[in-house]
Amino acid sequence: MSAETSTTVYSGLGASPGRASGKAYVIRNAEDIMAVPAGSILVVRILHPHLAPLLPRVAGLVVEEGAILQHATTLAREFGIPAAVGIRDARSLFQDGDLLEVDGYTGKVIERHID
Amino acid sequence: MLDEVKQVGNMAQAAARSAQPYRRHIVGLPLQRSLFRQVARAATTIGLPGLTSEPDFPARLDENGDLFLDRSQVAVLTKALRSWFTPETLEFMHTTHAAACDALVDASENAARAATSLDGAARKLSEDLANRMALVLAYGILSKFVPDVLLRALADAGDVEPPPFPETSAGAELMRNTFALYEACCVLNYTPQRLQREWPGVPAEVFQLVSEFCNRQTGFGPLAWDAPGYEDPNYVVRLLHSAFSEVDAEQVRRRLSFAKRPAVARSTIDVPAKIAVLRRVLGFWLDFMERETWYVRRAFYLGMIPLLQQLAAGYRQKIPAFQLADLLFLDIRELAAGIADPAVIHTRRHRYMENTEYLSVHGVDSSRLATILGSS
Structure with missing residues (x-):
């Protein structure tokens, strides 16, 4: 018997094209950047340039900050990482390990729940 | 347009109305907080005319290091800004912005090189460096909305190209x-x-x-x-x-x-002058957004810390129990004037150390302040 899944869709702005899926990893404080799992979907309030070295290990980005013209857009485009920005309260909506899909074309973030 | 600018009016009252912080816990050290004073003159900083009130920009930092920004007043200011854009005013904004960044880099290196043992000289250098940092911080706050205004102006002018993101950020x-x-x-x-x-x-x-x-x-x-x-x-x-x-x-x-992929070459032939200047100015802002923190943080670590280390000796002569890290709890104007009240410093330090949420967000442990001042 396979597990049932349901989804919740959150809409933001597509900041960097591409699609990615993986487990959420939420940055809430300075210490959290020291343990980013490879292949994760990074969930941040804002992506400052000093976090750029972490980007090659992440699959996608979910950013709370709403504007298209911001650090995350610049960096994600440079490294070809799908990114959705303007997902308000993303750090409250998602927990570490949540299954997320990021659509960097449309800005949609899909959370999959295994029931 | 002037009517719109006048509406910006008394930003202090407007800021007081905005109860929710725009950003929480952004800056906690009193010395750094005191550099945000120029933010209240951010509109004048970029040359927007017709502003007579002070503050002219609805932003302020509170004692917890939270940034307050009255978005409704920013909307009014944004509208005024769009009406103000001409190739000449854009050029002026660009030139003064670039000069502020260059001057801070120069002042940082100058302060780092200045091996003066003269208390007065170190004090003057620290004040000069702080003024330049304050100016760049004002541009940093402006970068939260000016680039969007420029992008909209580009769209209005008929530009269909993607935003001019830096080729290498x-x-x-x-x-x-x-x-x-x-x-x-x-x-x-x-x-x-x-x-x-x-x-x-x-x-x-x-x-x-x-x-x-x-x-x-x-x-x-x-x-x-x-x-x-x-x-x-x-x-x-x-x-x-x-x-x-x-x-x-x-x-x-x-x-x-x-x-590192090559940027798509865009033709610059037949690009209207207004679009060309808008793209150039927006490109500079987008690059600046990636470096705004670097400018000020580097100025502090490269230039300000050696100056603080020099100034500490003078304070220790007056206040025997004075610690180097106490300087981080002074306002820049107090530092420039050589004022240090141990009771005030104690109160500020206590308040700072009690803000455990701030300390946790920023990864500040009990030895951090001493580490900072020993890091130059």
Whole structure:
């Protein structure tokens, strides 16, 4: 018997094209950047340039900050990482390990729940 | 347009109405907080005319380090700004902005080089450096909305090209340099895991690699000076581990190659003058957004700390129990005037240390302030 899944869709702005899926990893404080799992979907309030070295290990980005013209857009485009920005309260909506899909074309973030 | 500008009016009252912080916990140290005073004159800073009130921009920092920004007043200001844009005013804004950044870089290096033992000279240099930092901080706050206004102006002018993002951003440069450090350490048989395990007890060659990297990259890090950043070898060693452990180096190289791909050549022929200048000015803002924190943080670590170290001796003569880190709890105007009230410093330090949420967000531990001032 396979597990049932349901989804919740959150809409933001597509900041960097591409699609990615993986487990959420939420940055809430300075210490959290020291343990980013490879292949994760990074969930941040804002992506400052000093976090750029972490980007090659992440699959996608979910950013709370709403504007298209911001650090995350610049960096994600440079490294070809799908990114959705303007997902308000993303750090409250998602927990570490949540299954997320990021659509960097449309800005949609899909959370999959295994029931 | 002037009517709109007048509506910006008394921003102090407007700011007081905005009960919710725009950003929480951004800057906690009193010395750094005091540099945000120029933010209240941000509109005048870029040359927007017709503003007579002070403050002219609806932003302020409170004692908890929270930034308040009245969005409704920003909307009014945005409208005024759009009406103001002409090739001439854009050129003026661009020139003064670039000059403010260059002047801060020069002042930082000048302060770092100035090995003066004269208290008065160090005090004057610190005030000059602080003024230049305050100006760049004002541009930093403006960068939260001016680039969007420029982008809308471009669309209105008929531009259909993507925004002029930097071809190589400051973050991408940092990424490349950090990866180069990782590879250099690996050549010396120091994987990120081993480096973290053995640091600082590593061979001199490895130690020097990391230290020189820190010196070059000083300035990258969070906006809050008290939060650790690239000036701190312990931070860098831990970051190397976080960034590159269990990662395929080839994958990293592919990402870096992606970042280095040639930009799509755009024809500049027949581009209307207004679009050309808008794109150039927006391009500068987008590049600035990636470096705004670097400018001010580097100025602090490279230039301000040596000056504080010099000034501390004078304070110790007057106040026997004075600690170097006490200087971080002064307002820049107090520092410039040589004023230090131990009771006031004690109160501010106590308030700062009680803000545990702020300290946790920024990774500030009990030894951090002493580490900061010993890091130059």
